[in-house]
Amino acid sequence: MQCIVVTPERTLLDEEAEFVALTLFDGEIGIAPGHTPLIGRLGCGEMRLKNEGQTDRYYVEGGFVEVLDDVVTVLTQHAMAASEIDPAVAEEQLSSARTRRVTAEAMAARDRAVEQARAQLRIARRG
Secondary structure (H helix, E strand, O other), rough: EEEEOOOOOOOOEEOOOEEEEEEEOEEEEEEOOOOEEEEEEEEEEEEEEEEEEEEEEEEEEEEEEEOOOEEEEEEEOOEEEEEHHHHHHHHHHHHHHOOOOOOOOOHHHHHHHHHHHHHHHHHHHHH
C-alpha cells in the first residue's frame, strides 16, 4: 500500500509500506493492505512504517489520517523523521512547557506543548 504524509510546508513522505501504525487522538491504530476505509483524528506521537523487514519511525503532530483503496494519507501540522529529533531540545521544550505560568485560557496550549514534547522524547529515546 502507499503511505503519503503531507504538512503545510511539504510532502514529507510518499512510499510503499507493508504496515503503518499511527497514534490516534484516542489510541493507536495499525493499518495493513486491504484495511477498511476510514478517517481518523491523529494525536501527537509516533508513526511507524514497516516494509521489507525494516521499520522507519516518524513524529507526527496531530491532524488526520485517511485510509482508502490501499492508500494511507496523513495530513498533519508537523512531522519529522525520528532521527531528526534532538532529545536535548525536546527535553528543554518539555521543561519550558511545564514551568509556564498560564491563565485558564492558556492552560490548553500549555498542556498541548507538554504532550508534544513528551511524544518527541518517547520517539527519540526509542531510536
